Amino acid sequence: MAKKLYMVSLGPGNIELITLKALRTLKNCDAILVPTKSANNSFDRSLTYKMITSIQEEFGFTKDIIAVYTPMKFKQKDWQNQVDIINNSLEKYDNICFVTLGDSAIYSTVYYLLDIIKEQNEILYNNSEVIPGITSFSNASAIVKKPICIGDVGVKIVPLVGYDVPSTTIYMRPKIGMDTEALKENGEMFTFENLGLSNSTIYPNKKKIVEKYMTLFIDFVKGAK
Template identity: 30%
Template sequence: MKGKISGVSLGPGEPELITLKALKALQEADIIYCPGTQTKSRSRDILQALPINMERVRLFHVPMSKDRTLANQTYDSICTEIAALVATGKNIAITAEGDSGFYSSVNYMFDKLASMNLPITTIAGVPAFIAAGAISGLHIVKQEEKLVVLPGIITAEELDSLLTSGHVVVIMKLSQCTSEIHRFMQTNRQHEFHYYENVGTINELHSTNYEDIIQKDYPYFSLMIIRPGKQLA
């Protein structure tokens, strides 16, 4: 019999935020593929805190670059390896931080495996911005408010247009748009800025201090939630 493949969402970082369904899939897997290196892996840190057999975990390193050529070559190689394992009856889990369907590059692997006629079941997780709202007690959207979630490719002018029209804005991957965020904040102090780092870890940070946020050099694991304020006269 062929094995099965599960795309397992781990949540933003706190092990207790993983779902029971995801934990069950990890415990039933013969092999768990986990992004990271031998010295650094947020996904592995989550796995180590869970009741699973770490001997089943295989780390794979994905080159981080806007040019996805090398990353996709890595994914292709792993997918070929997984296909061979599934053919021998092995059950495979592929982990992703946050939710695997939400700005997750691991979806390239899921699409590749599906194109190889290997059905994959994906298991939902908690996105980082939802966990961020929870740790700060923030009601992210209220009543009929509209929410826009953006990657770190945004201009100050686009932000102004969205917030002026009453949208609540979530920006992921802040490190890609630091200068534009700073530029926007300089002339739009009236809005409500919530800044987060390392959500779901022991080093998590939440700040609403305007002076601190506008001077920060945002790291990779950061995000911001901006609620529109009253327009200044």
């Protein structure tokens, strides 16, 4: 049986904001890999661990928990060490979840690890799945009842690193029939049409003419890591 790796987004810290898909995936797996910033693998300061414990209690299941030391120093050797823990876990278990807070698309370790896995173990990469979640800023917006963007305003997400950074751009709310010629491509553009519907299509490029209102384009920045 093929080994499976799920990268599961847990949402912004309140267990009620986990998705059904994430919950089902956690319930069906053999073990959960939980990041910790403590070098001794303790979970004393880990919000992620607290969430996993509460989710298990609330939904009545228990899984083996494996600590993954995640020092957040952006060092290749640390990510490799985390991938080694994933590989070692897959020797014992068939189906594992690596969990992350918020949504994995937003500043998460998940993609550093997947990049290494893609290079070193293509079979596992192809057998991996990323489960999205609610971001911290979606939650913050809902709490204060203020939209992040509405009408004719956009939104910028800026890492406070002290220097100019390249950005991914998301284009939404196109008009049907619109020619996308004018959308300048800076990175790698994808077109997502009717996501979640039965006629959903994903194009690994910029579709020339918009056919559906439910279309979004993401210009994924290159060299984002």
